[in-house]
Each structure stands twice: as C-alpha cells, then as structure tokens.
Amino acid sequence: MSATTVSLRTITLVFITAAGVHCSFAQQEVPPSRLFSASTDCQACHNGLADRNGDASIGVHWRASVMANASNDPYWRASVQRETVDHPDASAAIEDKCATCHMPMARIIQQQNGTSGQVFAHLPNAFGRLANPVAPFAKDGVSCTVCHQITDKRLGTSLSFSGGFHVDVTQPPGAKRVFGPFDIEPGVAHIMNSSTGYTPQKGNHIQQAEFCATCHTLYTHALGENSSDMEQLAEQVPFLEWRHSDYADASSCQECHMTAADGAMAISSVLGAPRENVQKHIFKGGNFFLLSMLSTFCNDLFLQANTAELQNARIATIEQLQKNAATIAVSVGPAQTGDGQLSAMVTVENLAGHKLPTAYPSRRVWIHFTVQDDGGTIFESGRLYDGKIRGNNNDRDARKFEPHYDSINNEEQVQIYEAILADNSNRVTTGLLNATTYLKDNRITPSGFDKETANGDIAVKGAAREDISFADGGDKINYMVPIGNAEGPFRVTAELWYQPIGYRWAANLNGVAGKQTARFSRMYKKMDKRLTAIRLATATQKVTLLPSLQITAAERATAARLAAEDTDDNRQTPH
Amino acid sequence: MRNRNKTAMVIGIAVVAAALGLVAPDLARTASQQTEWNALKNGRDIYMTACAACHGGNGRGNSQSSVAFETPLPDFSDCNFTSREGAADWFQIARLGGPVRGFHQMMPAFGEALTDAQLKAAVAHIKRFCAEDKWPDGILNLPKALVTGKAYPEDEYMFTYSMNGGSPWMFEGKFVFEKRIGARHQVEVAIPVVVKELERQKADGTTQTRFGEGVGDIALGYKFNVFHSLKSLTIMSLSTEVILPSGDEADRIGKGFFRIEPFLTLGQLIPALGFLQFQAGAELSTKPNKGAHELFWRGVFGHSFAKGGYGRTWSPMIEVLGAKEMEDDTKIEWQVLPELQVTLNQRQHIRFCLGARIPVTDFDRDNIQYMAYLLWDWFDGGFTDGWRGAL
Numbered sequence: 001m002s003a004t005t006v007s008l009r010t011i012t013l014v015f016i017t018a019a020g021v022h023c024s025f026a027q028q029e030v031p032p033s034r035l036f037s038a039s040t041d042c043q044a045c046h047n048g049l050a051d052r053n054g055d056a057s058i059g060v061h062w063r064a065s066v067m068a069n070a071s072n073d074p075y076w077r078a079s080v081q082r083e084t085v086d087h088p089d090a091s092a093a094i095e096d097k098c099a100t101c102h103m104p105m106a107r108i109i110q111q112q113n114g115t116s117g118q119v120f121a122h123l124p125n126a127f128g129r130l131a132n133p134v135a136p137f138a139k140d141g142v143s144c145t146v147c148h149q150i151t152d153k154r155l156g157t158s159l160s161f162s163g164g165f166h167v168d169v170t171q172p173p174g175a176k177r178v179f180g181p182f183d184i185e186p187g188v189a190h191i192m193n194s195s196t197g198y199t200p201q202k203g204n205h206i207q208q209a210e211f212c213a214t215c216h217t218l219y220t221h222a223l224g225e226n227s228s229d230m231e232q233l234a235e236q237v238p239f240l241e242w243r244h245s246d247y248a249d250a251s252s253c254q255e256c257h258m259t260a261a262d263g264a265m266a267i268s269s270v271l272g273a274p275r276e277n278v279q280k281h282i283f284k285g286g287n288f289f290l291l292s293m294l295s296t297f298c299n300d301l302f303l304q305a306n307t308a309e310l311q312n313a314r315i316a317t318i319e320q321l322q323k324n325a326a327t328i329a330v331s332v333g334p335a336q337t338g339d340g341q342l343s344a345m346v347t348v349e350n351l352a353g354h355k356l357p358t359a360y361p362s363r364r365v366w367i368h369f370t371v372q373d374d375g376g377t378i379f380e381s382g383r384l385y386d387g388k389i390r391g392n393n394n395d396r397d398a399r400k401f402e403p404h405y406d407s408i409n410n411e412e413q414v415q416i417y418e419a420i421l422a423d424n425s426n427r428v429t430t431g432l433l434n435a436t437t438y439l440k441d442n443r444i445t446p447s448g449f450d451k452e453t454a455n456g457d458i459a460v461k462g463a464a465r466e467d468i469s470f471a472d473g474g475d476k477i478n479y480m481v482p483i484g485n486a487e488g489p490f491r492v493t494a495e496l497w498y499q500p501i502g503y504r505w506a507a508n509l510n511g512v513a514g515k516q517t518a519r520f521s522r523m524y525k526k527m528d529k530r531l532t533a534i535r536l537a538t539a540t541q542k543v544t545l546l547p548s549l550q551i552t553a554a555e556r557a558t559a560a561r562l563a564a565e566d567t568d569d570n571r572q573t574p575h
Numbered sequence: 576m577r578n579r580n581k582t583a584m585v586i587g588i589a590v591v592a593a594a595l596g597l598v599a600p601d602l603a604r605t606a607s608q609q610t611e612w613n614a615l616k617n618g619r620d621i622y623m624t625a626c627a628a629c630h631g632g633n634g635r636g637n638s639q640s641s642v643a644f645e646t647p648l649p650d651f652s653d654c655n656f657t658s659r660e661g662a663a664d665w666f667q668i669a670r671l672g673g674p675v676r677g678f679h680q681m682m683p684a685f686g687e688a689l690t691d692a693q694l695k696a697a698v699a700h701i702k703r704f705c706a707e708d709k710w711p712d713g714i715l716n717l718p719k720a721l722v723t724g725k726a727y728p729e730d731e732y733m734f735t736y737s738m739n740g741g742s743p744w745m746f747e748g749k750f751v752f753e754k755r756i757g758a759r760h761q762v763e764v765a766i767p768v769v770v771k772e773l774e775r776q777k778a779d780g781t782t783q784t785r786f787g788e789g790v791g792d793i794a795l796g797y798k799f800n801v802f803h804s805l806k807s808l809t810i811m812s813l814s815t816e817v818i819l820p821s822g823d824e825a826d827r828i829g830k831g832f833f834r835i836e837p838f839l840t841l842g843q844l845i846p847a848l849g850f851l852q853f854q855a856g857a858e859l860s861t862k863p864n865k866g867a868h869e870l871f872w873r874g875v876f877g878h879s880f881a882k883g884g885y886g887r888t889w890s891p892m893i894e895v896l897g898a899k900e901m902e903d904d905t906k907i908e909w910q911v912l913p914e915l916q917v918t919l920n921q922r923q924h925i926r927f928c929l930g931a932r933i934p935v936t937d938f939d940r941d942n943i944q945y946m947a948y949l950l951w952d953w954f955d956g957g958f959t960d961g962w963r964g965a966l
Contacts, residue, residue, distance in 0.1 A: 040643040040644045040645070041681065043642065043643035044629050044641075044642040044643060044644055044681065045628060045629075047641050048641060185688070187685075187687040187689070190686075190687035191683040191684065191685060191688055194683045195672070195681055195683035195684075197680075268628075269628035270625055270628045270629075270683070271612060271624055271625050304643070
C-alpha cells in the first residue's frame, strides 16, 4: 500500500467524518418554522375585513402597530445599543433580555437551539437583506404566532412578568395550537391547520390583562461595576398600576387598547361568519411619535406596513389619547384691578386605567398654562419648543429635573408628570441599567389608586407623595400669575400635553458610539419636533377684572370655594 | 333522605342548565356557520366566501399588500392558465390543499368545510373566469403515448429513448421541445442523436463493425387545434412536420432528403373507461427515388388511475401502429406497443413512460424496440418544483 493511497484514504475519512459531524449538528438545529410562522402566513385570511366603520383587517392593523414594529423601532434599537455600550461586559445578557419581548420569536428559536437571544445580528443591512434564517422572525416583532401561542400557564404570577410567558415548543407543526377568544367551527379549523400547521382553539386567557402583563410588566436589574447585578427596578409596570386601580374590576388592557369592532364582524375573510365582540388588532398605545418616525422612514426601515397604514395607526392612536386619556379644567378666582395677580386652579384628571403617562419612563405629560390679553401673552408656563419644555430643568441640564409643584408662580416653573430615574448615587439618569430608583414619579395615578397603600413598584415618588391634591386619579395645581398693571380682559388657558420620548431621552443617545444610536439621532434630528408631542386636553376661561375695592374678603373666599366646586363642570376635552 | 336527593337533583339540573347556558351560544354559533356554508350552492357565492380573500373577486389575485405572502397568485382570468388543467385537478387541490399537487401550503384544504358539490361549483366558477371558448380544457390533455402524437397543444420538454433489442444495435435519444402559442397553436423542434452499430465490408471481404453516431434528421413541427368539445370530450388537431436531412446519410443516421409529414391527431375521452387517441398522416418524400412516400396510422387506448383520485397517476396504454409505403408491392407494417406512463412528482408535470415496440408483421425478437421518455411540462413549473407535497 503506497503512501499516496494511505493519505487519500485518510483525507476521504476526514471528509466523511467532518460531513457526518456537520450533518449531526445541522440535524440538531430546530428550524424556525417548527416553532413559529411569519405574520405573512396569517394575513391573507385575516385581511379584507371590515366593521361598520370601515376596514378592520387584522393583518393591516397589526402590521402598522407598535407591536408589529417592536424590533423595527429605531429608538428601541438605539436604546439597546446604548445599554450595551454602557455595560459592554453584559452585552449578550442585555440583548437576550431585550429580545425577549421585542424579538420574541427569534429569541425562543435561539433558546431552543441552545443560544441566547440576539438583537443586532438580526437587523437588516443597508439593502434590507436579512443575514440569517432567524432574522425574518426577529423582524416580525410581536407577531401572530407568538401572542396566540401563549398558554395560560403562570399568567398573572410574577414568574410571567418580564417576558415570562409560556409558549408550547414541544408540538410539531400540524399539532400546534393557537388561542383566540372564539370557538372555531371544525371545518374552518382544518382550513387553518392545512395552511399553517396551527389549529385554532378557544382560550379566554388571551383576553385577560394578565396576558399583556407578561411583557408590559418589566423589571430591570441595575448593573454596577463590572456589570455586577444591583438593585431591581420596576421599569415599566402598567399592569401593576392597573391592578391597584378601579379599572382592575372594570376593564382589561385589551378592551381599551384593542378597540371593539362596531357591530358584528368576521375575523377571517375565508368562510368567516360575523361575530359579536371582536376586538380589533389596532393596538392603540401611547407611542404616536414612533408611528410618525416609522411612517417617515418606512422605506429605510424596510417595514411591512406602508406609509398610509402607519399614518392611519398614528391618527387612531392620537384620537384615542385625546379622547380617553385625560381631562383638564381651569377655574380662575375673582380678581380686581390693582391686585397685580390672577389666581387659577387647574385640575387634571387621568381617564386611563394606569398612570398617565405609564410604561417606559421616557414619557411625560405636562401643563402648558397661559394668560393672555389683547396685547399678547402675559404669562406662560410649559411651552413646547424644539422638542423641549421651556422651564424644565432636565431639558436644560441632564443632571437636574423639574420638581413636582403644588403651586406655580413664575414662568420658569412647569408641572411635568413624569418618572425621573436615578443611579445608586442619586444622579439623574436615562440609562435603564444604571437606574436603581426613582427620584420623582408623579405620573398621574388612575382612579381608585391609593398612593398610601401602593407598594414600592408603583409608588408615587418625590414631592407628589406629600401633595394632598395629587390623589386618586388627578391633580390640582394653583397658578399665581403676576399680571402687573394689566387690566384685561384675560384669556386663561390650560393645556395638557404629552410627549412619548422626552427630550432628554432622545438627546442622551446622541453621541453614544454605535450605528443604531447614530441612526436614531439622525432620524430624530430630521423629524419635525412639533410631531414629538400632542395636546391631550384644553380648558379656557375668560376673565374680566372687577373694579377696585368691589370685592370684600368674605366674597373672595366664597367665590374661590364656588369656583373650586365648579371645576368639574368646566372640564373640557379638545376636538 | 328524599329531600337530599331532591336538592341534589335540583343542583344537578341547575349546573347542567348553567353549563348549557355557557356553552350553547358558541355551539349554536358554530352550528349556524356550518349551516350558512351548507346553504351555499351557487359557485360564485362559494367562491366569494371561500376563495376571494386571496384570489380576488375578479380571479386575478389580490395584491401582495393584501395577502402579505410573497408566493405569486395565479390569474384565473388568464385562459392560458385556467384552461391548462381539468376541473378534477382543481377540485383535488381545493379539497386537499396546494401540497396535493406540490403547490404552496398557503393554498388550504377546504374538504372539511365545504362539500364536494360546493367545491365543484366553486371550481366551475373559477373555470368561467376564462371567457374564451377557443382554449381547449386540460381534461382533454390526454397522456402522451410513446409514438402516437396527441392533439392537445403543450409546453413540454421531452427526452425520448429507443433502443434495439437485437442486432445491429441502435440507440436513439431525441430531445423534443414543444411551445404552445396562444389557444390553439404549437410549434415543435425535435433533435435526435443516434448511435448505431454499422458493418463495413473490407477489401479482403471480411466485415468490420464500428459505431456510427451523430445528430439525426431534425424535425420542425407545427400543430393547430381545429376542434375541441367538453360536451363530447373530443379534441382534434392538424399538424405538419418538416424533417430536415441533417443526419449523416452514409451512416444511415439520416435519410438524406427533406420530408414533409402532414397528419391529423384525435383524442377522445371515454368517461369511466379510459381514452383513445388516433393519429393518421403521410410522410411525403422530396426524393421519391431515394425514399418512398409513406402512409401511417396509429391508435392508442389507455386508462389513468390514481390512488384516492389524487395520488401518483398510472396510465397503462397500448398502441397499435400501422404504416405502408405508397408503392404497390409493399405491405402494411403492423406493430403493437404496450407501455406504462407514470407521474414522478406531486405536481405531476414530470412523467416517465416505458414500453416495447413489437413488430407484428414479420415478427422477429431482435427487432423489438424498447422505448422510454421523460417528459417535463415546463408550463407547470421548473424541473425541481413540485416534488414535495403533503401526501
């Protein structure tokens, strides 16, 4: 036997062995399609639907939602990158944690294949090309076959929070179940199974708030030196806020955020019979600005939804916020020439079933208060300019923040309802994994929310805690407006504004090393800053000064009391 | 004791009543849905309820933004598409889903939701999207026999093989390309490649065996469908082939002169029994002194069956071939050709046929010719498409 023959045999053996090893590894990989289907497999049968108000296509609504674009969200991508830059040793864990709810299908697929969830490996390149077979499932965000495969296992328990939902990964396609609120006729169930491998099954848990709580109750653990675990922070807990309110017994998340269809409507365009009590998949949340960004950069982000669909979603979200989020009222006390001051009581009421704003701490609501006469504006607190709030310490200086007020008497003060995070040295931060506590949480509590009995995760923090007028679904602020010698008549206006991404939360990403942070900052810069915020509610009162010395002290006191009682009647919402 | 029983009974009734109260509305709803669909009889109504979500009310397929998936949808109003396959094939796909014919899983199986009658009515409605009668229906596209031509115009690649059993040994491979043009026309090119055993007389009187090989006489053909009827299940076409003297005459790989072959083909479906095909024509020589004119006639009878009506299709056939040179002292040459065609893949657009051409006149075992073809109906998909299905 020659040496050549031996070496040829050796090479052949090595090749065969290598091929065998490769095949055995390849066989161990769980193909994505064994666990999930892309939303594109579902939409054909769940589009082309309408209720009495027009198109109510489940697929069209969903793909233009923040849920569908959970992984396409440039702000989220930048925020994840910022955390990995701040805590490079924990990058893998950070990506895994964030992927849990923003790329849930991809993360479960990767878990099944023995790896942790990734974020950046799944993002499309500049031409929209996806780099790996898991990436399409990452891009699909919070998609049909993740939500509808969630079982009722451990729902409502703390184990289910922070993305602890349970999906049955053991069943092969064909035997997989998807849950929905209706009984499905067997023939139609077979149609669905033949086409997708999933059999629809009634599961009431999908309509419960506990279902949404799996991702919308998020605890983070601050990272200290060398990425060591520090305190836990309740980063976003709308479900816990809801559970501590009157709404817990009245309505679920789905009832408000998934608008009910007007009249009976089919849920499938294939042999779909009209059904009562259908909740549309429009998912009207709080982030209308993200929808503006997605709509503007729809092509750059290679989104499934088109610009018009995203604009429709944005409009619907804004309508919901302006209709159902809050009311504001203003009541001006009697004043006479020579007082040099107007006194106005502004009352805000939270109509939502959780704090206003809630969830991600970048959100803020504030009061824009003005007093005007024929000559122009005499007093103004809380004007929005270039995405910032005039007078807000935090927008001027990242180390500071605006306190909660019970009374405001100059233009440099502004009542902002927000969460201010701080690190373990009590320094203000927007770094989620630096944060160990809240220096301020005066987000307006929902009706029935008792701040005295609220636990630490949902507690009111800062000066609002001691403010007796900040309670049970609302707040009252007294504006003491210096008017000098002005004689009026005056127009006193109080507006409640809302901004999903506060200026500091966007600005702090600028300059952070990374492609995604740079991309978001570029996009943010290009956006019209007037689109960053909306007016939730407005109240106006016209005031005429009485001639001097016509009001006695007793009359003034009585009028003030009556005005306060009238506050409720004066509440207005914008049109 | 009696009171306790009574109480238990009352509680029991209450529990059952409550359970019925909770469950009954849903049961009633699903039952009423079923009733609604059962009531649908009109093909258009069934189509609009079950098919239009993807295929569109006009049959042209809804936009990708509507259906979301990327698999292109067919245009039912395109007769070139809709007429290609018979209603039975459409019915099976509607009943069992796309994978039954190697199509995408996105095409669902409606067989559990709709009755056979409803599915047939829906298919009939789909077929009506093609408003032009001039397109022969795919039901008349009968299995291709090894020799007898068929009347249905097709888009096919075919690789045929024939080999002599005895001596001299001969192998012919032929590549046939068929292209349908419009409703009734088809052009065709056939390029044979021949390898055959040749004997040469040497100067010393001994013989030497060698192999001749090369491209044979290339044929160019044209087919025109003159008649088709779904009522009588008949199809008839007229064809002409021009055979070029491209083969080497010395090695008898080619005949060395032009020939023209006009012929008629006829197909007749006989429900429950099978099918008949007939071809008759003449091969007209441009050099009668080198090769005589010839008349030929061919007939085939066969039957197709498939497991469950949708599985692999087997088509045993028998051909009878006759030919006679147009000269007084020649006799009719008869041959029979038993053969079997089988579909190789789920899509059924790749087929294989094997048979033996046996001379009846002057039978000689050595003259039995073994024949086969591999057929690829390329209109229905690429060669590698449609091999994997659900069945």
